[in-house]
Amino acid sequence: MNLYAIRAIYIFEMARTWRTLMESIASPILSTSLYFVVFGTAIGSRIGAIDGISYGAFIIPGLLMLSLLSESISNASFGIYFPKFTGTIYEVLSAPISPVEIILGYVGAAASKSLVIGVLILATARLFVDYEIAHPLWMISFLLLTAVTFSLFGFVIGIWADDFQKLQIIPMLVITPLTFLGGAFYSIDMLPEPWRTMTLFNPVVYLISGFRWSFYGIADVSVTVSLGMTLVFMALCVATIAWIFRTGYRLKT
Amino acid sequence: MQPIITIKGINKTYTSGFQALKDIDLEIRRGEIFALLGPNGAGKTTLISLICGIVTPSSGTVHVAGHDIVSDYRAARSTIGLVPQEVATAAFETVAATMQFSRGLFGKPRNPAYIETVLRELSLWDKRHAKIVTLSGGMKRRLMIAKALSHEPQILFLDEPTAGVDVELRRDMWAMVRRLRDSGVTIILTTHYIEEAEEMADRIGVINQGRIIVIEDKAVLMNKLGKKQLALTLQNPLERLPEELAGHRLELSADGNEIVYTFDSQAEHTGIPELLRQLGKHGIDFKDLHSSQSSLEEIFVNLVRPRP
Numbered sequence: 001m002n003l004y005a006i007r008a009i010y011i012f013e014m015a016r017t018w019r020t021l022m023e024s025i026a027s028p029i030l031s032t033s034l035y036f037v038v039f040g041t042a043i044g045s046r047i048g049a050i051d052g053i054s055y056g057a058f059i060i061p062g063l064l065m066l067s068l069l070s071e072s073i074s075n076a077s078f079g080i081y082f083p084k085f086t087g088t089i090y091e092v093l094s095a096p097i098s099p100v101e102i103i104l105g106y107v108g109a110a111a112s113k114s115l116v117i118g119v120l121i122l123a124t125a126r127l128f129v130d131y132e133i134a135h136p137l138w139m140i141s142f143l144l145l146t147a148v149t150f151s152l153f154g155f156v157i158g159i160w161a162d163d164f165q166k167l168q169i170i171p172m173l174v175i176t177p178l179t180f181l182g183g184a185f186y187s188i189d190m191l192p193e194p195w196r197t198m199t200l201f202n203p204v205v206y207l208i209s210g211f212r213w214s215f216y217g218i219a220d221v222s223v224t225v226s227l228g229m230t231l232v233f234m235a236l237c238v239a240t241i242a243w244i245f246r247t248g249y250r251l252k253t
Numbered sequence: 254m255q256p257i258i259t260i261k262g263i264n265k266t267y268t269s270g271f272q273a274l275k276d277i278d279l280e281i282r283r284g285e286i287f288a289l290l291g292p293n294g295a296g297k298t299t300l301i302s303l304i305c306g307i308v309t310p311s312s313g314t315v316h317v318a319g320h321d322i323v324s325d326y327r328a329a330r331s332t333i334g335l336v337p338q339e340v341a342t343a344a345f346e347t348v349a350a351t352m353q354f355s356r357g358l359f360g361k362p363r364n365p366a367y368i369e370t371v372l373r374e375l376s377l378w379d380k381r382h383a384k385i386v387t388l389s390g391g392m393k394r395r396l397m398i399a400k401a402l403s404h405e406p407q408i409l410f411l412d413e414p415t416a417g418v419d420v421e422l423r424r425d426m427w428a429m430v431r432r433l434r435d436s437g438v439t440i441i442l443t444t445h446y447i448e449e450a451e452e453m454a455d456r457i458g459v460i461n462q463g464r465i466i467v468i469e470d471k472a473v474l475m476n477k478l479g480k481k482q483l484a485l486t487l488q489n490p491l492e493r494l495p496e497e498l499a500g501h502r503l504e505l506s507a508d509g510n511e512i513v514y515t516f517d518s519q520a521e522h523t524g525i526p527e528l529l530r531q532l533g534k535h536g537i538d539f540k541d542l543h544s545s546q547s548s549l550e551e552i553f554v555n556l557v558r559p560r561p
Binding site for chain 1: 267268305306307308309326327328329330331333335337339341342343344345346350353354355356357358359360361362400
């Protein structure tokens with residue numbers, strides 16, 4: 001195992017975060033705060049409690065997931081896309097590193113960064129609403145699992161993208177709608193049929209439901225199913241990345 | 254001595270169907286400067302990229318320092334430093350940070366003293382805290398070399414190292430490459446500047462349309478393929494050459510003031526004494542003479558020129 005290489009990539013990627021501190025950390029925190037002000041405090045005060053949870057507290061897990069997903073994807077995709085774009089990827093490709101080590105460096109850094117953001121958002125939320133965490137270990141596990149899984153997914157997007165537009169397309173056109181429709185702002189039980197059944201095809205539903213369960217002990221779908229679905233998606237990403245390195249897709253000719 | 258790089262039967266066909274390398278066999282000797290010459294699109298960069306692990310071979314094997322580049326890629330790649338043709342750097346990083354990154358990638362622990370030596374050698378030490386984006390073009394190029402040297406490689410690939418570099422910097426780079434060779438590093442460079450190969454290389458390989466057409470010691474190559482000429486400036490212009498001299502490979506200039514004699518530099522008898530005797534016999538006096546040898550450039554152009 002080339003630990004020095006993993007460390008080098010990790011430090012390099014984290015350095016980018018510190019260099020762009022405003023965009024990296026301040027902006028997701030600011031945008032989440034705005035959600036809390038608008039939905040949690042302003043509108044939320046006129047919405048009744050859902051399953052006994054005040055609306056402001058109810059949306060915390062969903063909002064956290066929203067940031068976690070988009071941050072993980074954008075960090076990881078940019079992290080690998082940028083060296084491809086500038087040409088510096090030659091150094092990584094010619095170095096004595098295995099694909100696993102490359103992933104540990106890039107995905108590890110992207111996931112760390114989104115975890116930091118997740119924790120900061122959680123702390124920010126405290127300023128607006130009271131909440132409790134019923135199953136802290138599960139909460140941390142979901143947080144970790146989601147950050148890693150979607151950083152892997154972001155890595156795939158970063159490899160696939162051959163221009164800056166493609167880098168944005170998946171997060172904008174797929175992830176954001178899926179998160180909004182995945183029960184970030186409502187319980188899917190509030191939906192009439194057939195929308196409720198259709199929603200079950202949205203993988204983000206399982207992430208948010210499981211995550212919300214770790215906070216309040218309430219869930220739209222069983223927590224085992226949530227965990228299972230997250231692991232399935234993670235396995236899919238790992239399989240895709242394995243294929244990328246085996247074939248050299250968009251990395252090597 | 255065991256060659257440091259052994260390439261056997263390498264072929265590379267891209268998915269587009271374009272065959273960039275055809276049956277390449279090549280051995281690079283430890284400690285030499287090997288220049289790979291070839292016109293644009295000949296396959297120079299593909300060959301280098303393939304040895305370094307950036308391009309996957311379609312068939313054939315490459316061993317670097319005794320290690321197969323596919324099955325034992327870690328050991329093989331650890332010995333190589335690559336300076337690619339295009340300057341590609343992480344613009345917003347500092348010089349010191351990017352050096353540390355490169356060294357780490359190749360699995361080496363920190364060694365500030367060594368990094369300092371490399372940066373000083375390449376006149377970049379004063380810029381170690383500067384962001385790369387603020388460096389001049391020449392400095393960026395030197396930084397590319399510094400990065401390639403950051404992990405103390407045994408082999409250094411320089412892909413067109415002096416393309417677009419001013420004369421002074423080019424001379425500096427040549428001096429640096431020689432110092433590296435003297436310290437035991439094997440150097441493989443590709444270049445468009447034939448004078449560069451002529452100046453630097455111990456051996457020369459010429460690649461054209463994906464095939465290596467010549468591999469030779471520079472001196473031998475220049476001797477073998479080069480031709481020598483003797484030019485005589487005449488005292489009085491001639492209208493035509495005497496018939497007896499026609500058997501010699503002689504040419505009379507249009508104004509009749511100069512005779513040019515072409516001879517084989519490798520032949521035991523150059524034929525010059527005989528020619529001079531003949532000229533004396535015919536009363537042809539000359540006031541000046543000089544001999545010249547064809548440059549590597551001429552040899553190269555002759556080699557890669559499409560044959561009718």
